[in-house]
Amino acid sequence: MPSRKFADGEVVRGRWPGSSLYYEVEILSHDSKSQLYTVKYKDGTELELKESDIKVSAPSAHRACSYEVGGLNCPIGGTQTTRESVQVALPLPRPLPLPGRPAKSSRRSASASHHVDIKEMRKEVLEVKLTPLVLTPFGNSINRHNGEPEQRGSPSSERGTTCRTGARSYCGSILYDKEEQFPLSQESSYTYTQHSLRPRREESKFKKIDLEEEKIVTKGPTSLRTFEVTATQTKDLEFGGVPGALLIMLGLPALLFLLLLLCRQREPGLLHFPPPLPALSDLWEAIVFGAYLLWFSVQALFYSLPIGKVVEGTPLADGRRLQYRLNGFYAFILTSAAVGAALSWGVELCYVYHHFLQFALAALVFAAGLSVYLYVRALRAPRGDLSPASSGNAIYDFFIGRELNPRIGTFDLKYFCELRPGLIGWVVINLVMLLAEMKLQNRAAPSLAMILVNSFQLLYVVDALWNEEAVLTTMDITHDGFGFMLAFGDLVWVPFVYSLQAFYLVLHPNHLSWPLAALIVALKLCGYVIFRCANAQKNAFRKNPADPKLAHLKTIHTSTGKNLLVSGWWGFVRHPNYLGDLIMALAWSLPCGFQHALPYFYVVYFTVLLVHREARDERQCRRKYGVAWDQYCQRVPYRILPYVY
Structure with missing residues (x-):
């Protein structure tokens, strides 16, 4: 059965029967059997028109x-x-006179x-x-x-x-x-x-x-x-505009080091706040910066290997589709083999734990330098290569990114940083914290809490790398440029803040009973099932909406020619994948116990992040789908958490 082209409520132009004239009409309904649209003219006349008699x-x-x-x-x-x-x-x-057209009439066919x-x-x-x-x-x-x-x-x-x-x-x-x-x-x-x-x-x-x-x-x-x-031209700038961008660029690095310094204290709390600040000379070591450059270079080498399939990204404004090589999972396997070989050769990985602040500063300096390079090269980029989020303001564009897809030859800088150095580095840091806990607490085996934290976050990273193609449709790739926001987030914030639970457990062990551990595992699996199934359903529908396996799902047709899912996981809440993400974030923090709020910083931060991102999604979907999105919101009233938000 052919699909309809125009959505209910859409304002189009309809041909007046018996003439070659087109007038503005509103789509009222569509008969799937007769393939006729019921339209309403400005004077109230309702007619049934064929699709060929309707134009945008x-x-x-x-x-x-x-x-x-x-x-x-x-x-x-x-x-x-x-x-x-x-x-x-x-x-x-x-408007031209139309003989025989009454001021008000019921639905009819006329000449x-x-x-x-x-x-x-x-x-x-x-x-x-x-x-x-x-x-x-x-x-x-x-x-x-x-x-x-x-x-x-x-x-x-x-x-x-x-x-x-x-x-x-x-x-x-x-x-x-x-x-x-x-x-x-x-x-x-x-x-x-x-x-x-x-x-x-x-x-x-x-x-x-x-x-x-x-x-x-x-x-x-x-x-x-x-x-x-x-x-x-004025533009609504996100993240609080220029003042907000400045606050984020200065505040987040300071917050990062504050969190790491608190985790290093034996008894973190308000009585010991702020923690003693180390001298700047103690934070910078050239050998640490060299080690970070080596890590980044090795990941770039793995990215450049001709292994893995090549896929096309979403269409650009000029119709081109950039090609991406999906070999993130292979890079993870090669990294695991390299780390295993280093351990067998007696390399002391606990060096990373003892110089954790120095590695964080090295990553920050590298991300800042990369951001400067990206902004300078974007000044010579054609207008067609600029990001939709860029504004023309130097400070804001340095933060949000001016160029959408900066590439050196076929090496895509933004796509590489999105999943490789930071995400795989997160897993390596967690492993370092596990080894440091065993060494500092004289344990023959890691604690159950440390095992759960490492396992949960390892599953998350492996899932992201295995489903690497899904990142090509995210806002990071399709909308935001590559500037300080993504460079700092990918290279600094992810590996050094997302590993906060493991870093905390090194000096603050928590005894976890097996029944409580089983409940935490069940919570993690529940969140993962929601997250993975929702994303899988969305990706399958995007690839092939006519898939017989998806025939039971209900949809709303939009004026873009695409359909919105209003059943299945996406009929439960508008962003079920975000709900699964938040449940998993809570499961990551529970093994650390309730002695301090530090391990739960990630849950609070991630909630704010996803609520903000959900608001960005809502604005863009309303611009894109118009009336159809309003209908979807009526059908699915809750955004993330059912009956709450």
Whole structure:
């Protein structure tokens, strides 16, 4: 059975039966048997139309277009400022009379003739008014049309300003493509003619009118012909804008070292706060920095090996798909073999524990240096390669990342850092803490609490590397640039904060009974099942929505041509994978006991992180799916935790 193209509530243009004219209509319903759409015209008339008689309101050109001397000028819109020229704004002709069309009628099929008052239309078209081009502010998230969010494909559904000239419409101001959240490149430039209200036999007459319009403009004063306006586009910056970015870049490194210093205390608490700060000279060791560079280089070498399958990422703005080699799991196996060989050769891995602060500082310095390199190279990057999140502000772009996919040849820097040095390093650090606990506490075997922490987090990392392809559709890859935020998060925050439970247990052992351990394992497995099954269902639906195994799932059709799952795990809450993540985070912390709040910092932090990310997801999904997303929210009211949030 063929799938429907237009969603309920979508505002499109429908052909009036018996004519070649298209008018704005709203989709009311769709009959799957007859393949007819019930539409409603502005005057209240309801008709049944075929899909071939319906068109989107206006294709989006994502361009800032204006009239200049000699014809059309469509410059690429930038992320911060856009140059605009004098524009000819001509009033749109009045709607044409439709004989036989009553003011209000019930659903019917009709045939009507039309009559065009050429003199009246010519008079209106030739009324020329010079006005500067006005761009829609960059940060507007929802366009309004008749009080409702507009659908993708409507004249302003891509958040651009529509400038009407007669029966021709041009779109101004680019933001980013809502389907994949990528900036547009110069290759996507084009102009177009909107659905015309004129019969085809009269088009030649109006071409002459267009030529006369150009003559009128070119005869105007020279100052008007050369006048240009520079308009600054504003954009809703996330993370608190520039002040928030500065606070994060300065505050998170300080918080990291505060947590590590507290964990090193025998009795961490308010009575011993703040912990004694070591001298800066004690934190920096060249040999430690060299060891970190060696670790990063080895992981880069494993990434470059020609093993593992090659897949294509999501489409870029110009239609290209970058290729990625999926060999993260193989890199993990090779790293495990290298660590095992080092242990057999007598290498003292506890050196990492005794110099943990120095390794954290080395990773921080490397991440900061990498961020500087990324920002400088992004200054020469084409506009089409920039991240949708970039703003044009130097501080904010240094934080969020200016370039979307920085590559050295085929080596993708962001994709490599996302899963390799930090994530695999996290597992190695946990192993180091296990060995340090045995050595410092004179144990022949690691404690049950340490075994559970290592096992839980090992399963999480192995699952991420095994399902490496899933990261290609995340916001980190498709939307955010590669700057300090991701460089610090991937290379510093993940390995040195996510291993906090294991680091804590080295000096603060916790006796764990077997019944309590069994309950913690059950909680971990529950969270993992929710996390993995929800992600597996989503990925399978994205790859092949027509899969017979998914036939039992209910969906909502959207104006993008895609469907939203409203049953299964995604009918339970809107983000079931986040719920599973939070349950697993709690299971990681419980083996540390309740003597101190330090091991539960990760749970608190991860809750804030996922709630913030869920809010970002909600905003982008509402922009992308419009009315369909509102319907989904009504069907699935809870975001993460059922009956709570």
